[in-house]
Amino acid sequence: MVNAGKQLMVGLGVLLLSSVLAISCYAMDYPDEVEIDVLANLYEAVVFDHAMHVDLTEGCADCHHHTTGTPVLNEYCAKCHDGKEEMDWVSCQDCHSAGPVSAENLNNPKTDFIYHNDKPNLKAAYHLNCIGCHQEVGGPTGCEDCHAKTEAGDEFYRSGEFTPKKSADSSGH
Amino acid sequence: MGKITRRKFLAGSAAGGAALMLTPAQKALAAGSFEGFPEGMGVLVDLTRCVGCRTCEAACNVEQKLPEPALPFDDTSVFDEIKHGQKRRTTDKAYTIVNRYEPEGADPIYRKIQCNHCNEPACLTSCFVNAYKKTPEGAVIYNEKVCVGCRNCMIACPFHIPAYTYHSVLNPVIKKCIFCYDTRLKEGRPPACVESCPQQVMTFGKRNDLMKIAHDRIKKNPGKYVNHVYGEKEVGGTGWFYLSNVPFEEAGFDTDLPNKPIIDNVKDFLAIVPMVLTIWPALFTGFHLLATKGKSHGHGDDHSHDEQEGHGK
Structure with a gap:
């Protein structure tokens, strides 16, 4: 009885350990595709091939900072985030707010703000992360390489059917 | 005895005059250290983030209801435009523009140009009809209705920002970025260009x-930035x-600008002008009266001159 109980315990322990190890690597249930549409206005939503980027990048931390339980590269962040702890929130919009980031955060005494007082807004977080890496590895960097312009976008940028007609009155000095 | 009294008087008046001259000059220097309104708003522009998409230009055009541009805002051929040997500048139809620079041995860098909203604006001090105003919110705005179109501010601005409606025959006026004061800043909202930027350059x-935050970014990203915040000290901030x-300088900035506000070049001089106008007439009338004391003025001009010269010798 005692032996059987011990074996069961060990067995369970091993099972638990292995599952923890598995999760801490890639086992998190990540989506193969993410449709980024929360900010779509001037451009169509982006269908992001997450699976391909998982294959291409060295680790989750390349994009997800410390939240997926892998070590961070930035030594400033690493002072607190040793990368061992996996967070409940991993998607970009869990931390990066859509609205403009206020410099007032600088004076907010909460820990969240003392160290995260210069956090980019959601749109910037996407673009800085994507374009920043794409510039380094030679990925596409043009606006419409990732998302097609909407009609509202054409009107805003005076492109497409809203392209200015050549007028005699060329721009002044 | 008489002579000694006169000398004493002259020495005393000279010392008094010097003291008077120094007082307003010192005041002027103190006024030059104005460092902006404490609650004044600003914008930090991080050029390392800019990718030259020109979205800010489009947003400005919509917000300020500016006329249709010559080319679409997603046309990057404008970065190659050279007019009169210069890259693009702000115009009466575009209050902000982005230019591309190609520093040696580095990737191209894009620089957004607009009014920098100086703490002590040269345009404001150059304006003799008082059309300009630096608001407590931090914007440098101007009253178009007061503007007489003299273009002094265009010459005074160290950043070459104010533009002119040359095409307007009857009432040409100055046009420039106003920090979206009327529509946004007044209510505490960021200007349109800042809000539109996909990279949060601003x-x-x-x-x-x-x-x-600017100094923090330099500190927390060693090796990324040049250790200087352009505009912290330039022309008084x-x-x-x-x-x-x-x-x-490789991104097209004028790095020869002084750290003092432009008006400091003339402040000392201008402070003396009213003193000269009020004190000098009285002072020199006094000198004249003393110098001619006891001398008769009844004779002919020629004769009296000869007499004076004779006395002097």
């Missing part, structure tokens, strides 16, 4: 807070200031 906030990863 961060809006109190100037004092942003300056801390500007409301909009820049971070860069290449030396600022």
